Amino acid sequence: MTETPTFKRLERTVNLIARHPFYPGKSEAVHDCLDDLEERYRDGSLTHEQKSVLVSLLTSEDSNSIEPSKAERSLRTHRSS
Known part of the structure; x- marks a missing residue:
């Protein structure tokens, strides 16, 4: 049985962590x-x-779950400047 209330809360929390942008x-x-x-x-x-x-x-x-490479971080920095 996968659909217990506790499991659903845990699933939402895990989803938030997984989908959160890299930090x-x-x-x-x-x-x-x-x-x-x-x-x-x-x-x-x-x-x-x-x-x-x-x-x-x-x-x-x-x-979102993968750390950006140095090159990607550099591109993001230049784009936002």
């Missing part, structure tokens, strides 16, 4: 979130299916 420390936040999901799975708070859904959200190939 220094985001990779650590994602790592901490993955650790928390594993801990919840081990203590029985999440099913394997629920954990898989949440991990998939966090690790999806999204440009």
